[in-house]
Amino acid sequence: MSATARPRRLTPMDVRARKGDTPLVCLTAYTTPVARLVDGDCDVVLVGDSVGMVLHGLPSTLGVTMEMMILHGQAVDRGLSHALMVIDMPFGSYEESPEQAFRNAARLMAETGAGAVKLEGGVAMAETIRFLTARSIPVMGHVGLTPQAINALGGYKVQGRGADAARVLADAKAVAEAGAFSVVLEKVPAALADRVTGEIAIPTIGIGASAGCDGQILVVDDMLGLFTDFRPKFAKAYAELGQAAGAAIAAYAEDVRARRFPAPEHVFADSPGASS
Structure with missing residues (x-):
């Protein structure tokens, strides 16, 4: 008796191999029904910490907890059969030390079925990314506008204009050299996004960046209105x-x-035969 094989999901290495190829299609999802809707058309489905704002009414992503990410990650996992599921590490779950990051990343992956985690930060997080990837935790990076750092950045401002371009480029290179399989570029000038895409060996996934990136991501609730x-x-x-x-x-x-x-067609009669 042969068992029905579960469809193969894309892996971080599949995504990594798409550098310079057909652009990667990525969307967020937070629930099983939405995961089922986006799975067939997406290469990557991100369980984003944007869930705090989109579904929980929080003013920013800073109040999102591990428990919230696990709950929504489990829901999304039930709805996917094709796309790689990546889950955001929430604020405060990885910044303290590489060891803290490993404990929380391992928990997120084990309890949700995610194929990778995403964390924010460039040069400052390179050691942590290296530590995680050396211990079989695939990491998607995130540089440019990093929403968990809005208090330090002064709000949701474009990053990398003028002399600041060097910082964003250095962050992207640090993430790539540390072993991340891809990196999100958020809210950076298009010319800078194109330069980063051309100078690093891993796929760039743009959100408010450039059509020249190796892929694009949007918050699904934004693109559906x-x-x-x-x-x-x-x-x-x-x-x-x-x-x-x-x-x-x-x-x-x-x-x-x-x-x-x-x-009348929505109610029931006394006798089962009198109405469907």
């Missing part, structure tokens, strides 16, 4: 599902108040 608290310039909305949902809820409320819902 579900999260409307604010919309960054780079967050193209491919649909306005928030507006459609609002209209549907209003129509439902009107039907309930007018006693049009439930209609």
